[in-house]
Amino acid sequence: xxxxxxxxxxxxxxxxxxxxxxxxxxxxxxxxxxxxxxxxxxxxxxxxxxxxxxxxxxxxxxxxxxxxxxxxxxxxxxxxxxxxxxxxxxxxxxxxxxxxxxxxxxxxxxxxxxxxxxxxxxxxxxxxxxxxxxxxxxxxxxxxxxxxxxxxxxxxxxxxxxxxxxxxxxxxxxxxxxxxxxxxxxxxxxxxxxxxxxxxxxxxxxxxxxxxxxxxxxxxxxxxxxxxxxxxxxxxxxxxxxxxxxxxxxxxxxxxxxxxxxxxxxxxxxxxxxxxxxxxxxxxxxxxxxxxxxxxxxxxxxxxxxxxxxxxxxxxxxxxxxxxxxxxxxxxxxxxxxxxxxxxxxxxxxxxxxxxxxxxxxxxxxxxxxxxxxxxxxxxxxxxxxxxxxxxxxxxxxxxxxxxxxxxxxxxxxxxxxxxxxxxxxxxxxxxxxxxxxxxxxxxxxx
Numbered sequence: 001x002x003x004x005x006x007x008x009x010x011x012x013x014x015x016x017x018x019x020x021x022x023x024x025x026x027x028x029x030x031x032x033x034x035x036x037x038x039x040x041x042x043x044x045x046x047x048x049x050x051x052x053x054x055x056x057x058x059x060x061x062x063x064x065x066x067x068x069x070x071x072x073x074x075x076x077x078x079x080x081x082x083x084x085x086x087x088x089x090x091x092x093x094x095x096x097x098x099x100x101x102x103x104x105x106x107x108x109x110x111x112x113x114x115x116x117x118x119x120x121x122x123x124x125x126x127x128x129x130x131x132x133x134x135x136x137x138x139x140x141x142x143x144x145x146x147x148x149x150x151x152x153x154x155x156x157x158x159x160x161x162x163x164x165x166x167x168x169x170x171x172x173x174x175x176x177x178x179x180x181x182x183x184x185x186x187x188x189x190x191x192x193x194x195x196x197x198x199x200x201x202x203x204x205x206x207x208x209x210x211x212x213x214x215x216x217x218x219x220x221x222x223x224x225x226x227x228x229x230x231x232x233x234x235x236x237x238x239x240x241x242x243x244x245x246x247x248x249x250x251x252x253x254x255x256x257x258x259x260x261x262x263x264x265x266x267x268x269x270x271x272x273x274x275x276x277x278x279x280x281x282x283x284x285x286x287x288x289x290x291x292x293x294x295x296x297x298x299x300x301x302x303x304x305x306x307x308x309x310x311x312x313x314x315x316x317x318x319x320x321x322x323x324x325x326x327x328x329x330x331x332x333x334x335x336x337x338x339x340x341x342x343x344x345x346x347x348x349x350x351x352x353x354x355x356x357x358x359x360x361x362x363x364x365x366x367x368x369x370x371x372x373x374x375x376x377x378x379x380x381x382x383x384x385x386x387x388x389x390x391x392x393x394x395x396x397x398x399x400x401x402x403x404x405x406x407x408x409x410x411x412x413x414x415x416x417x418x419x420x421x422x423x424x425x426x427x428x429x430x431x432x433x434x435x436x437x438x439x440x441x442x443x444x445x446x447x
Contacts, residue, residue: 003033011037012044021321038075088122102281113420120152165372204260
């Protein structure tokens, strides 16, 4: 089997132990000859690189070359696949993204609402620069981007690289949702073939087909989901409390809007009052990660480096390590081996949903192979869904317009349109605070 060269962009991310474990566990399905960790932050990249060196030595001795670097010439030359998972501004700026809107009585979330806008304005310039660096050194490399907020990033990359079908913007949230469907149906997401439409973090499943029989399982999933209580079984030990609440809220959304199966993130847009009433503006999800999740992963990495081994320690890899990230390998395989499997990809509408803006970057089911993503056509959507999507797309489009044009007025328009804000004076107050917090990023353009 042919072996490939891959680079992980954002090498210092706390996601990388799982991602590297997944690559090791799937080496028979997706064999690599070269793996590089790239990050522009050497302080973060080095410990993750050293951890990976031990992991490769013990679990992936077949790998011919492994390194970590801050040098684009080393990282991006002659690559087949780039896995892109950057966080512009790191966790400290995520905290600002969540705290500032929450302080004004709005949803404080990293990809939705005002916080998502601020994050997107930071992400877009970095993603564009990364794509350019990769293209200079590996013109045919497949760039699988799952950096957030994917909807705003996809809108920007569509404009800057309009003909580059080897850039794929993807998201793991629908994958996680299908994992939950698998739990209540007694199977796994790999037994499903989904149909889906929407914008990233703003969409619905229309069908969930059984791969073997072709039966649409959605009616039964709906019935079970309404009564499902996640967090009361074995998954309680691996799912955090905030995620348990999020998944259980799907049943509430389904009761109110029973036509389709909702993405979990719709709660921020359809139930903002509920979210605001339940959030602590002084202690958000970013604080939780900074206080315990990130330190736990960093401590594990440092302990492995100190021990010089993973095998025979409490950190030994298991077959399920990195299982949630396995969709990335499945996607890469479908592309490189021209398998034409079904994945949910963010792609230009172009009539896929005929009554929506043709330029809208829709997240829909696509057949994916060596020629890129081919969207599966859908029927027109109803007035309620069309209204929501056109409104949300207008917000995303105006956000990118504002960044490219340095137009503060369009930022105000975008934020006023967003369903988590929806008031001009409130949008002005939040926007001014976000501009100040992002002074060294995009804020300097809007003073």
